[in-house]
């Protein structure tokens with residue numbers, strides 16, 4: 001189902017590898033475009049996920065209780081950003097590791113004829129490995145640019161921050177060794193689950209996706225790779241997952257009518273996405289720093305994403321349980 005995302009990732013990597021480039025300012029554009037294209041809207045469906053996951057209509061009760069808990073979590077975490085920005089940032093990376101990892105796990109388990117990931121341990125390794133790629137590979141391949149992008153986020157709250165540890169050799173060597181071991185363990189453990197031709201195919205998918213993602217984050221500057229990965233890889237997978245929960249979108253998606261599906265989902269996601277934009281504006285004014293560049297704007301957007309990722313991850317984890325991923 002996601003072969004077209006492979007194509008986009010491969011094309012972006014190839015274009016950059018043969019010398020294609022973007023000016024420093026334009027490098028933020030793909031990420032900022034995800035405010036409207038796939039990225040932010042993929043979380044804009046969180047309010048319908050609980051009801052659709054149970055095959056029910058959206059009730060006022062789910063909306064009210066869910067909305068209250070969702071806001072409480074988001075606001076509490078936003079306060080942490082103001083009080084302890086570095087800790088909030090590290091927590092964001094850890095949360096993203098879990099969220100992106102499990103986000104890649106569900107198609108490997110549910111959307112193949114037969115998965116090669118039979119046991120819980122194989123799935124834990126697969127999710128940990130996939131989630132680590134976008135966060136770890138750019139530190140190894142582009143340490144200074146990565147640190148700059150990270151500093152641009154935390155600096156909004158603390159102008160003195162340097163995050164020097166991110167580029168310290170011991171940190172990078174440890175991280176590199178741990179990451180390599182993790183990816184190899186995940187792929188080897190997955191290989192043990194291959195018992196027939198279908199499961200073998202599923203393992204080859206896993207291998208291909210792992211390789212494509214590693215290459216994307218090795219070749220492209222971190223912020224550009226993120227601008228490709230987040231909307232076009234992570235968010236499309238989540239959107240397809242939500243589409244499959246509802247008859248109005250599951251049919252069209254299975255028939256390959258992608259635009260029809262996207263329009264219906266886009267409409268469903270519109271109120272929450274607009275709400276998130278209002279909160280973005282509030283956040284942009286509330287952060288201590290003045291947002292004077294594309295880099296600052298991207299930094300503020302990442303804080304917005306962070307704040308929503310906490311409740312979003314909890315909802316997706318509930319769906320994972322419900323769909324027997326765990």
Ligand SMILES: CC1=C(/C=C/C(C)=C/C=C/C(C)=C/C=O)C(C)(C)CCC1
Pocket residue numbers: 092093095096099134135138146149150153222223226230234302305306309
């Ligand atoms: C990859 C990457 C970064 C981390 C981005 C993160 C952690 C984004 C998370 C987004 C989420 C969780 C969206 C919702 O699904 C940095 C540090 C900015 C540096 C540039 C490369």
Ligand SMILES: [Fe+2]
Pocket residue numbers: 042099103234235238312
């Ligand atoms: Fe997500």
